[in-house]
Amino acid sequence: MASLDNLSSFDPFAESGDSKTQIANQIHIRCQQRNGRKTITTVQGIPSEYDLKRILKTLKKEFGCNGHINKDEELGDVLQFQGDQRQKVLDFLTTALEIPKTDIKMHGF
Protein backbone atom coordinates (compact mmCIF):
# COMPACT_ATOMS: atom_id res chain seq x y z
CA MET A 1 0.00 0.00 0.00
CA ALA A 2 2.85 2.28 0.81
CA SER A 3 4.16 1.96 -2.70
CA LEU A 4 1.03 3.52 -4.15
CA ASP A 5 2.46 6.97 -3.63
CA ASN A 6 5.41 6.13 -5.77
CA LEU A 7 3.26 4.77 -8.52
CA SER A 8 1.12 7.90 -8.87
CA SER A 9 3.70 9.60 -11.05
CA PHE A 10 4.47 7.00 -13.62
CA ASP A 11 7.77 7.28 -15.36
CA PRO A 12 7.99 5.00 -18.38
CA PHE A 13 11.76 5.20 -18.42
CA ALA A 14 12.23 4.32 -14.83
CA GLU A 15 13.60 0.95 -13.92
CA SER A 16 11.08 -1.78 -14.49
CA GLY A 17 9.22 -2.91 -11.43
CA ASP A 18 12.19 -4.65 -10.01
CA SER A 19 11.51 -4.86 -6.34
CA LYS A 20 15.22 -5.06 -5.70
CA THR A 21 15.56 -1.43 -6.63
CA GLN A 22 13.16 -0.17 -4.01
CA ILE A 23 14.98 -0.84 -0.85
CA ALA A 24 13.23 1.57 1.41
CA ASN A 25 10.28 -0.48 2.54
CA GLN A 26 11.75 -3.90 2.69
CA ILE A 27 11.24 -6.20 5.58
CA HIS A 28 14.38 -7.68 6.98
CA ILE A 29 14.37 -10.88 8.91
CA ARG A 30 17.58 -11.48 10.74
CA CYS A 31 19.00 -14.12 12.93
CA GLN A 32 21.50 -13.41 15.59
CA GLN A 33 23.52 -15.76 17.67
CA ARG A 34 23.31 -15.60 21.36
CA ASN A 35 25.25 -17.66 23.79
CA GLY A 36 25.56 -21.27 22.84
CA ARG A 37 23.21 -22.48 20.18
CA LYS A 38 20.53 -20.03 21.06
CA THR A 39 19.44 -17.40 18.64
CA ILE A 40 17.30 -14.32 18.36
CA THR A 41 15.17 -13.51 15.36
CA THR A 42 14.52 -9.89 14.56
CA VAL A 43 11.97 -8.62 12.09
CA GLN A 44 12.57 -5.11 10.96
CA GLY A 45 10.45 -2.85 8.81
CA ILE A 46 6.94 -4.22 9.04
CA PRO A 47 4.69 -1.54 7.51
CA SER A 48 3.01 0.61 10.10
CA GLU A 49 -0.53 -0.12 8.96
CA TYR A 50 -0.28 -3.48 10.63
CA ASP A 51 -0.87 -3.71 14.30
CA LEU A 52 2.45 -4.89 15.57
CA LYS A 53 1.09 -5.82 18.94
CA ARG A 54 -1.45 -8.16 17.46
CA ILE A 55 1.08 -9.71 15.13
CA LEU A 56 3.41 -10.24 18.03
CA LYS A 57 0.76 -11.86 20.09
CA THR A 58 -0.34 -14.28 17.42
CA LEU A 59 3.20 -15.13 16.45
CA LYS A 60 4.21 -15.78 20.00
CA LYS A 61 1.34 -18.13 20.36
CA GLU A 62 2.02 -19.82 17.05
CA PHE A 63 5.73 -20.33 17.51
CA GLY A 64 5.54 -21.07 21.17
CA CYS A 65 8.24 -18.60 22.02
CA ASN A 66 8.54 -15.30 23.70
CA GLY A 67 9.12 -12.07 21.91
CA HIS A 68 8.77 -8.38 22.21
CA ILE A 69 8.72 -5.11 20.37
CA ASN A 70 11.87 -3.08 20.42
CA LYS A 71 11.62 0.57 19.64
CA ASP A 72 14.55 1.82 17.67
CA GLU A 73 15.05 5.49 16.85
CA GLU A 74 16.15 4.95 13.27
CA LEU A 75 14.51 1.74 12.28
CA GLY A 76 11.19 2.07 14.02
CA ASP A 77 9.62 -0.83 15.79
CA VAL A 78 11.39 -4.12 15.55
CA LEU A 79 9.85 -7.43 16.45
CA GLN A 80 12.09 -9.78 18.30
CA PHE A 81 11.59 -13.45 18.90
CA GLN A 82 13.51 -16.06 20.74
CA GLY A 83 15.00 -18.79 18.68
CA ASP A 84 15.44 -19.13 14.96
CA GLN A 85 11.96 -18.33 13.67
CA ARG A 86 13.02 -16.90 10.35
CA GLN A 87 11.29 -19.36 8.08
CA LYS A 88 8.15 -19.33 10.13
CA VAL A 89 8.03 -15.56 10.19
CA LEU A 90 8.54 -15.51 6.46
CA ASP A 91 5.70 -17.95 5.98
CA PHE A 92 3.45 -15.93 8.21
CA LEU A 93 4.22 -12.66 6.48
CA THR A 94 3.63 -14.07 3.04
CA THR A 95 0.49 -16.02 3.83
CA ALA A 96 -1.36 -14.17 6.57
CA LEU A 97 -0.34 -10.61 5.74
CA GLU A 98 0.06 -11.30 2.02
CA ILE A 99 3.25 -9.40 1.67
CA PRO A 100 5.04 -10.27 -1.55
CA LYS A 101 8.09 -12.38 -1.01
CA THR A 102 10.27 -9.95 -2.91
CA ASP A 103 9.70 -7.32 -0.24
CA ILE A 104 11.06 -9.57 2.43
CA LYS A 105 14.72 -10.24 2.86
CA MET A 106 16.10 -12.97 4.96
CA HIS A 107 19.52 -12.50 6.44
CA GLY A 108 21.72 -14.58 8.58
CA PHE A 109 23.13 -17.97 7.87
Next chain:
Amino acid sequence: MSETLFDPTLKKKKKSTKSKPAFVTEDEPSSGAKSTPASEMDDLSLGDGNEFEFKKKKKKSKSAAASAVDDFEAALEQAGVPNSTAPTNVADDVETVKGLEIEIGYQAPEGAEEVSYDKMLDRFFQILRENNPEMASDRQGVKYKIPPPIVGREGNKKTLFSNIKTISNKMHRPTEHVIHYLFAELGTSGSVDGSQRLVIKGKFQQKAIEGVLRRYIMEYVTCKTCKSVNTRLLKENRLYFLECNSCGSRRSVQSIKAGYQAVTRDARKKAHTTT
Protein backbone atom coordinates in the same frame (compact mmCIF):
# COMPACT_ATOMS: atom_id res chain seq x y z
CA MET B 1 30.37 -55.31 -4.95
CA SER B 2 31.29 -53.43 -8.05
CA GLU B 3 32.77 -56.48 -9.67
CA THR B 4 29.61 -58.49 -9.35
CA LEU B 5 27.56 -55.60 -10.57
CA PHE B 6 29.93 -55.06 -13.35
CA ASP B 7 29.67 -58.12 -15.59
CA PRO B 8 27.62 -58.60 -18.71
CA THR B 9 24.89 -56.17 -17.92
CA LEU B 10 27.29 -53.32 -18.15
CA LYS B 11 27.01 -52.90 -21.86
CA LYS B 12 23.29 -52.63 -21.57
CA LYS B 13 23.43 -50.40 -18.59
CA LYS B 14 25.75 -48.02 -20.26
CA LYS B 15 23.19 -47.32 -22.86
CA SER B 16 20.30 -46.84 -20.56
CA THR B 17 22.00 -45.01 -17.75
CA LYS B 18 21.36 -41.34 -17.66
CA SER B 19 23.76 -40.72 -14.87
CA LYS B 20 27.38 -41.05 -13.99
CA PRO B 21 29.15 -41.41 -17.25
CA ALA B 22 32.30 -40.55 -15.42
CA PHE B 23 31.93 -43.62 -13.26
CA VAL B 24 31.62 -45.84 -16.27
CA THR B 25 34.60 -44.41 -18.02
CA GLU B 26 36.61 -44.67 -14.89
CA ASP B 27 35.73 -48.26 -14.46
CA GLU B 28 36.33 -49.42 -17.94
CA PRO B 29 40.06 -49.41 -18.24
CA SER B 30 40.97 -50.41 -14.72
CA SER B 31 38.71 -52.99 -13.19
CA GLY B 32 36.91 -53.99 -16.35
CA ALA B 33 39.80 -55.75 -18.02
CA LYS B 34 40.67 -57.74 -14.97
CA SER B 35 37.38 -58.66 -13.48
CA THR B 36 35.10 -59.43 -16.36
CA PRO B 37 36.54 -62.62 -17.71
CA ALA B 38 36.79 -64.35 -14.40
CA SER B 39 33.42 -63.36 -13.09
CA GLU B 40 31.70 -64.02 -16.36
CA MET B 41 33.14 -67.47 -16.55
CA ASP B 42 32.08 -68.19 -13.02
CA ASP B 43 28.61 -66.94 -13.48
CA LEU B 44 27.89 -68.38 -16.84
CA SER B 45 29.62 -71.71 -16.63
CA LEU B 46 26.36 -73.59 -17.12
CA GLY B 47 24.32 -71.45 -19.45
CA ASP B 48 27.32 -70.41 -21.40
CA GLY B 49 26.12 -70.74 -24.92
CA ASN B 50 22.74 -69.32 -24.22
CA GLU B 51 24.03 -66.28 -22.59
CA PHE B 52 26.49 -65.55 -25.29
CA GLU B 53 23.95 -65.98 -27.97
CA PHE B 54 21.71 -63.63 -26.18
CA LYS B 55 24.48 -61.16 -25.93
CA LYS B 56 25.34 -61.46 -29.56
CA LYS B 57 21.82 -60.84 -30.61
CA LYS B 58 21.63 -57.78 -28.50
CA LYS B 59 24.84 -56.54 -29.91
CA LYS B 60 23.76 -56.99 -33.44
CA SER B 61 20.61 -55.02 -32.99
CA LYS B 62 22.21 -52.26 -31.09
CA SER B 63 25.63 -52.26 -32.61
CA ALA B 64 25.21 -48.86 -34.13
CA ALA B 65 23.98 -47.39 -30.92
CA ALA B 66 26.66 -49.01 -28.82
CA SER B 67 29.38 -47.87 -31.14
CA ALA B 68 28.06 -44.36 -31.04
CA VAL B 69 28.17 -44.40 -27.30
CA ASP B 70 31.62 -45.89 -27.33
CA ASP B 71 32.82 -43.31 -29.77
CA PHE B 72 31.51 -40.63 -27.57
CA GLU B 73 33.14 -42.13 -24.55
CA ALA B 74 36.41 -42.40 -26.30
CA ALA B 75 36.13 -38.76 -27.16
CA LEU B 76 35.33 -38.05 -23.59
CA GLU B 77 38.37 -39.88 -22.44
CA GLN B 78 40.48 -38.15 -24.98
CA ALA B 79 39.27 -34.83 -23.82
CA GLY B 80 40.08 -35.96 -20.34
CA VAL B 81 37.61 -35.35 -17.58
CA PRO B 82 38.90 -32.36 -15.65
CA ASN B 83 38.09 -31.99 -12.01
CA SER B 84 35.77 -29.04 -12.36
CA THR B 85 32.08 -29.81 -12.42
CA ALA B 86 30.92 -27.90 -15.43
CA PRO B 87 32.45 -29.99 -18.19
CA THR B 88 31.33 -33.24 -16.66
CA ASN B 89 27.84 -31.89 -16.37
CA VAL B 90 27.84 -31.01 -19.98
CA ALA B 91 29.18 -34.40 -20.82
CA ASP B 92 26.43 -35.91 -18.78
CA ASP B 93 23.85 -33.99 -20.70
CA VAL B 94 25.35 -34.93 -23.98
CA GLU B 95 25.39 -38.57 -23.14
CA THR B 96 21.85 -38.63 -21.88
CA VAL B 97 20.57 -36.94 -24.92
CA LYS B 98 22.57 -39.18 -27.18
CA GLY B 99 20.98 -42.05 -25.40
CA LEU B 100 17.61 -40.49 -25.85
CA GLU B 101 18.09 -40.05 -29.53
CA ILE B 102 18.90 -43.66 -29.87
CA GLU B 103 16.05 -44.64 -27.68
CA ILE B 104 13.59 -42.64 -29.63
CA GLY B 105 14.81 -44.06 -32.87
CA TYR B 106 14.61 -47.51 -31.41
CA GLN B 107 11.21 -47.36 -29.84
CA ALA B 108 9.40 -45.33 -32.40
CA PRO B 109 7.70 -48.24 -34.15
CA GLU B 110 6.42 -49.74 -30.91
CA GLY B 111 4.92 -46.79 -29.11
CA ALA B 112 5.01 -43.18 -30.12
CA GLU B 113 3.75 -42.05 -26.75
CA GLU B 114 7.22 -42.55 -25.34
CA VAL B 115 8.29 -39.26 -26.85
CA SER B 116 7.41 -36.99 -24.01
CA TYR B 117 7.68 -33.27 -23.96
CA ASP B 118 10.69 -33.40 -21.69
CA LYS B 119 12.54 -35.65 -24.02
CA MET B 120 11.77 -33.45 -26.94
CA LEU B 121 12.86 -30.41 -25.01
CA ASP B 122 16.10 -32.09 -24.06
CA ARG B 123 16.68 -33.06 -27.61
CA PHE B 124 15.98 -29.58 -28.82
CA PHE B 125 18.48 -28.11 -26.44
CA GLN B 126 21.01 -30.69 -27.38
CA ILE B 127 20.71 -29.84 -31.02
CA LEU B 128 20.79 -26.16 -30.24
CA ARG B 129 23.91 -26.62 -28.21
CA GLU B 130 25.60 -28.61 -30.90
CA ASN B 131 24.84 -26.29 -33.74
CA ASN B 132 25.16 -22.91 -32.16
CA PRO B 133 26.46 -23.11 -28.65
CA GLU B 134 26.46 -19.36 -28.08
CA MET B 135 22.67 -19.34 -27.95
CA ALA B 136 22.48 -21.74 -25.06
CA SER B 137 25.62 -20.54 -23.47
CA ASP B 138 24.14 -19.77 -20.10
CA ARG B 139 23.96 -23.41 -19.10
CA GLN B 140 27.02 -24.58 -20.86
CA GLY B 141 29.44 -21.82 -20.00
CA VAL B 142 32.16 -22.43 -17.50
CA LYS B 143 30.48 -22.59 -14.18
CA TYR B 144 31.67 -20.08 -11.70
CA LYS B 145 33.55 -21.75 -8.99
CA ILE B 146 35.18 -20.59 -5.87
CA PRO B 147 36.96 -22.79 -3.40
CA PRO B 148 34.74 -23.83 -0.53
CA PRO B 149 35.26 -21.84 2.62
CA ILE B 150 37.48 -23.55 5.11
CA VAL B 151 35.86 -23.02 8.43
CA GLY B 152 37.22 -24.18 11.72
CA ARG B 153 36.69 -23.54 15.34
CA GLU B 154 38.95 -21.44 17.42
CA GLY B 155 38.37 -22.07 21.05
CA ASN B 156 34.80 -22.46 22.03
CA LYS B 157 33.18 -19.28 20.89
CA LYS B 158 35.01 -18.23 17.77
CA THR B 159 35.03 -19.46 14.23
CA LEU B 160 38.04 -19.37 11.98
CA PHE B 161 37.53 -18.69 8.32
CA SER B 162 40.94 -19.39 6.91
CA ASN B 163 40.74 -18.98 3.15
CA ILE B 164 38.86 -15.74 2.94
CA LYS B 165 41.78 -14.09 1.22
CA THR B 166 41.84 -16.56 -1.64
CA ILE B 167 38.10 -16.46 -1.99
CA SER B 168 37.93 -12.70 -2.12
CA ASN B 169 40.80 -12.65 -4.59
CA LYS B 170 38.96 -15.12 -6.74
CA MET B 171 35.90 -12.91 -6.70
CA HIS B 172 38.00 -9.80 -7.37
CA ARG B 173 36.58 -8.06 -4.38
CA PRO B 174 38.40 -6.35 -1.56
CA THR B 175 38.63 -8.61 1.42
CA GLU B 176 37.29 -5.89 3.66
CA HIS B 177 34.11 -5.70 1.64
CA VAL B 178 33.52 -9.41 1.97
CA ILE B 179 34.26 -9.32 5.67
CA HIS B 180 31.92 -6.41 6.12
CA TYR B 181 29.14 -8.27 4.39
CA LEU B 182 29.76 -11.42 6.38
CA PHE B 183 29.59 -9.56 9.66
CA ALA B 184 26.48 -7.68 8.66
CA GLU B 185 24.72 -10.84 7.61
CA LEU B 186 25.77 -12.96 10.52
CA GLY B 187 25.16 -10.14 12.98
CA THR B 188 28.49 -10.53 14.67
CA SER B 189 31.91 -9.03 14.73
CA GLY B 190 35.40 -10.33 14.51
CA SER B 191 38.88 -9.60 13.31
CA VAL B 192 41.56 -10.66 10.87
CA ASP B 193 44.49 -12.39 12.45
CA GLY B 194 48.16 -12.41 11.50
CA SER B 195 47.98 -14.92 8.68
CA GLN B 196 45.02 -13.31 6.90
CA ARG B 197 42.44 -15.50 8.52
CA LEU B 198 39.15 -14.19 9.66
CA VAL B 199 38.11 -14.78 13.22
CA ILE B 200 34.35 -14.55 13.62
CA LYS B 201 32.72 -14.36 16.98
CA GLY B 202 30.15 -17.06 17.46
CA LYS B 203 29.84 -20.61 16.25
CA PHE B 204 29.20 -20.97 12.56
CA GLN B 205 29.15 -23.98 10.35
CA GLN B 206 30.82 -24.16 7.01
CA LYS B 207 27.40 -24.58 5.44
CA ALA B 208 26.21 -21.32 6.93
CA ILE B 209 29.21 -19.38 5.74
CA GLU B 210 28.83 -20.93 2.33
CA GLY B 211 25.25 -19.76 2.10
CA VAL B 212 26.21 -16.24 3.01
CA LEU B 213 29.01 -16.25 0.47
CA ARG B 214 26.62 -17.48 -2.15
CA ARG B 215 24.33 -14.58 -1.41
CA TYR B 216 27.27 -12.22 -1.57
CA ILE B 217 28.14 -13.48 -5.00
CA MET B 218 24.55 -13.11 -6.13
CA GLU B 219 24.41 -9.55 -4.97
CA TYR B 220 27.85 -8.13 -5.42
CA VAL B 221 29.59 -10.28 -7.99
CA THR B 222 27.27 -11.52 -10.69
CA CYS B 223 26.06 -9.22 -13.40
CA LYS B 224 22.29 -9.24 -13.41
CA THR B 225 22.11 -8.66 -17.14
CA CYS B 226 24.40 -11.32 -18.50
CA LYS B 227 25.02 -13.46 -15.42
CA SER B 228 28.72 -12.99 -15.84
CA VAL B 229 30.98 -12.87 -12.83
CA ASN B 230 33.60 -10.84 -14.60
CA THR B 231 32.68 -7.63 -12.88
CA ARG B 232 34.17 -4.73 -11.04
CA LEU B 233 32.94 -2.98 -7.95
CA LEU B 234 33.35 0.76 -8.21
CA LYS B 235 32.76 3.40 -5.62
CA GLU B 236 31.47 6.72 -6.79
CA ASN B 237 30.65 9.40 -4.30
CA ARG B 238 29.49 7.05 -1.59
CA LEU B 239 27.59 4.79 -3.93
CA TYR B 240 28.74 1.41 -5.05
CA PHE B 241 28.34 0.43 -8.66
CA LEU B 242 28.80 -2.92 -10.23
CA GLU B 243 30.21 -2.76 -13.72
CA CYS B 244 30.31 -5.80 -15.92
CA ASN B 245 33.48 -6.36 -17.86
CA SER B 246 31.92 -8.62 -20.43
CA CYS B 247 28.71 -6.81 -21.33
CA GLY B 248 29.43 -3.33 -20.02
CA SER B 249 26.23 -3.01 -18.06
CA ARG B 250 26.27 -1.08 -14.88
CA ARG B 251 24.03 -1.14 -11.89
CA SER B 252 24.09 0.28 -8.45
CA VAL B 253 24.34 -2.05 -5.52
CA GLN B 254 23.25 -1.46 -2.01
CA SER B 255 25.81 -0.53 0.49
CA ILE B 256 26.13 -3.08 3.21
CA LYS B 257 23.93 -2.31 6.11
CA ALA B 258 24.03 -4.14 9.37
CA GLY B 259 20.46 -3.25 10.28
CA TYR B 260 18.96 -3.79 13.64
CA GLN B 261 21.00 -5.58 16.23
CA ALA B 262 19.21 -7.11 19.12
CA VAL B 263 20.81 -6.37 22.42
CA THR B 264 21.90 -9.62 23.93
CA ARG B 265 22.61 -10.24 27.50
CA ASP B 266 26.34 -10.35 26.81
CA ALA B 267 26.27 -6.94 25.20
CA ARG B 268 24.29 -5.55 28.04
CA LYS B 269 26.68 -6.99 30.55
CA LYS B 270 29.63 -5.60 28.67
CA ALA B 271 28.07 -2.17 28.47
CA HIS B 272 27.35 -2.32 32.14
CA THR B 273 30.89 -3.24 33.12
CA THR B 274 32.52 -0.62 30.91
CA THR B 275 30.46 2.28 32.15
